[in-house]
Amino acid sequence: MEFQPAPPRLRRQIAERYLAQMPEDIRGSLTVAQLRAVRILLEKSISPPKPQPKIVDLRFQVDLFLARYYLVIMVGPERRRFQRPETGSPASRMGNVIAALMLLLGLNLMVSAGILLALYLLKSTLGLDFFPGHLGQQ
Numbered sequence: 001m002e003f004q005p006a007p008p009r010l011r012r013q014i015a016e017r018y019l020a021q022m023p024e025d026i027r028g029s030l031t032v033a034q035l036r037a038v039r040i041l042l043e044k045s046i047s048p049p050k051p052q053p054k055i056v057d058l059r060f061q062v063d064l065f066l067a068r069y070y071l072v073i074m075v076g077p078e079r080r081r082f083q084r085p086e087t088g089s090p091a092s093r094m095g096n097v098i099a100a101l102m103l104l105l106g107l108n109l110m111v112s113a114g115i116l117l118a119l120y121l122l123k124s125t126l127g128l129d130f131f132p133g134h135l136g137q138q
Helices: 008-020 024-029 032-046 090-126
Strands: 056-063 068-075
Touching: 008 032
Parallel strands: none
Antiparallel strands: 056 068
């Protein structure tokens, strides 16, 4: 899905709505250049910045019997200017750390099992016998 910024006409309409909420005496005191500068600033602030490409951008959908779920994993450099406030209790943060560690451990085990299985199949295909006479083979 590609990013679609708001069309210029819509941005102008929204900016005009905000300017209409300004008190009449203040809006009347602005020069044409000042009003144009405020309008341009409003139009720029209405349109969000274009998202930057991510190093990893994985999006999955899982269709179950009763519902559809999605999973999004994105990895990229931190571009936010301000630190987000910490939310949640220490117990929930500890739970998140434990869940992340278990996911990483599970992924590690799956990759390791896949590698070992591939090596075993390769050994069997090539007919290699590393332990002759093992398990009563003659």
